[in-house]
Amino acid sequence: MYILSRPLLACSRSFVSILFLCSGLNAIDLLRKKRHVSKNKECLRKAIAAMKDAAANSEWNFMNKLRLLEAEQQSITQRH
Secondary structure (H helix, E strand, O other), rough: OOOHHHHHHOOOOHHHHHHHHHHHHHHHHHHOOOOOOOOHHHHHHHHHHHHHHHHHHHHHHHHHHHHHHHHHHHHHOOOO
């Protein structure tokens, strides 16, 4: 998970949302490889929460990204 510093928080919301998306996608990759599972599950939850906030502000831009993260999370947790 990226640590958000003050200069980064001053950036546009969409840029920060994209950072959370990338962080979430990286967490998914590491979860599939079974590395640092609890840390990456928390990272994925934070990324999904950030995408929900972003989708609330700009649905047309972030809803598909939110759905991607949620689908990947379901794929990992529902694995047999």
